[in-house]
Amino acid sequence: MTDTLVFYSGPDPFEPWRAALAPLLGDDVRIENSDAVTDPETVRFALVWMPPEGFFDRFPNLELVINLGAGVDRLVARNDLPDLPITRLSDPEMGKMMASFALFAVLRHAREIPHFEAAQARREWAYRHPKAAGDISVAVLGLGELGALAATEIARQGFDTHGWATRPKDLPGVTVHCGDEALPHLLAQSDIVVCMLPLTPATRARIGASAFAAMRPGAAFVNLSRGEVVDEDALVGALRSGHLSGATLDVFAAEPLVPEHPLWTLPGVLITPHLASVALPKSAAPQIVANIRAVQNGEELVNTVSRVRGY
Template sequence: MTDTLVFHSGLDPFDVWRDALAPHLDGHVRIEEAHAVTDPETVRFALVWMPPAGFFARFPNLELVINLGAGVDRLVARDDLPDVPITRLSDPQMGRMMAGFVLFAVLRHARDIPHFEAAQARSEWAYKHPRAASETTVAVLGLGELGALAATEIARQGYDTHGWATRPKDLAGVTVHCGDDALGALLAKADIVVCMLPLTPETRERLDAAAFAAMKPGAAFINVSRGAVVDEAALVEALRSGHLSGATLDVFTSEPLAPDHPLWTLPGVLITPHLASVALPDSAAPQIAANIRAVQTGGALINEVSRSRGY
């Protein structure tokens, strides 16, 4: 009996993923879209992004859930998740895409692009002298795989780059700060704060009114992690009051962002629809296939998720 990999995503095209995966599975695994599964009992693997409630109950012999991305908070929080291993995707192309987006966002604020965007809307030639990169302090909160890569890329551009993590790390050009006691002082000195924290019970709304108040007046904020890491009402108030000069936001507590949400119209704010980094079929397929073979042969999984940590 041939094992089946079931696929579900509301965003990703099934045929592209099927065609990328098939050469790596050598015909030993059938790849089917969820609604077209012919024999649910053969399904041993699920490649998913935000499947609907009750999704997993259809597949009694499931042995591995592969999250179609790096963030697994929405998956591990579900009460219908089976007691099987979960892996997340992480490949160099995803990392490069994230680092590129974060660098773009940092440059947007470091080079005062919101100032020029506002001036253009007024048809105004509004010169503002650029600063040297070394005169701008950037703090990256969260130095996991993606955060570390983004921080080193920022440092490579010459910015005074700092990182905040739960444990010490050695990153070229990055000054690393650890623990809760170090966060306030780091926020107070940063011109640009980049949130790359995973969403866990400990980090939910970790950036609250007190955290925004601790930030340097006129600082800019970037969030590419998860919306729920931020107290959104506190962020809106920090922007409205002028305490923060602007923000580049890719993630939100509720997505898509409601049309009447105040973040849409606040000065200096750029909204993007959760696309800072996405899984790319051709580069992710070998990792997915390797984990499927590991389950079939009893080998070790790549990027297995810790349910207790939430990532």
């Protein structure tokens, strides 16, 4: 009997993933879109991003769930998730994409682009002298796989780069701070704060009123992790008061962001629709296939997810 890999992703089309996976899987694993599965009992593998409630109940012989991305918080929080191994993508191209977007966001604030955009709207020649990168302090909160790559890329451009993590790490050009007690001081000395924290019970609304109050007056905030990590009301308050000079935001507590949300119209805020980094079929396919082969051959999986930690 041929095994089946079932695919479900709201935003991602099926065909590019099938085209990337099929040459590597050959004839012994059928690849089917979730709405076209012909024999649910042959499904041993599921490649998914936010499938609907009850999705997994259809496949009684499922042995592996592959999350179509690096962030797994929404998947592990589900009540209908079967007690099976879960893996996430660890794609170097995703890492590069995230690092480049983080650098873009840092440069946007370091070079005061919101000031020039506002001046352009007024047709005003409003010169501001640039600062050297080494005179600008950037804090990256969360040094997981993507956060570490982002911090390293920011440091490579010469910024005074700091990171905040749960345990010590050695990253080139990055001064790493650890523990809750280190966070207020780090926020106070940073010109730009980049949030890369995973969403876990410990980080939900972790960046709230006290964190924003601790930030240096005029600092900028960047969120590329999960919207629920940030107290959005507190962020709006910090922006409205002028305590923060601006923000670059790719993720939100509720997506898409509703048209009446105040973040749309606050000065200095750039909103992008959760696209800082996405899974790319061609570069992600080999690791997906490697884990499928591991299940078939009884071997150890890579990039497994801990349901206890939430990542």
